[in-house]
Amino acid sequence: MNGVSSKVAAGGATGAVVGIIVWVAGLLGLTIPPEIAVYFGTILSFGVAWFVKETATKHPELSAVVEQYVDDSTEKSDPTL
Secondary structure (H helix, E strand, C coil): CCCCCCHHHHHHHHHHHHHHHHHHHHHHHCCCCCCCHHHHHHHHHHHHHHHHCCCCCCCCHHHHHHHHHHHHHHHHHHCCC
């Protein structure tokens, strides 16, 4: 079984935190419309996942293959080569 990527984990954790924030706001008497809570959670989760760096794979033997593939595709897409 593969591990969860750091980007996915960060996005999911952010969604959970937003849910808790909305719940606490409700306890404090603030009314947040469900649509706004969903929009806030979606935008914030996307932003956090965008800025979190991907962690190394759990399979070190595949890291070299992935790095080689990335290097090859970069060379092919570079118009100066």
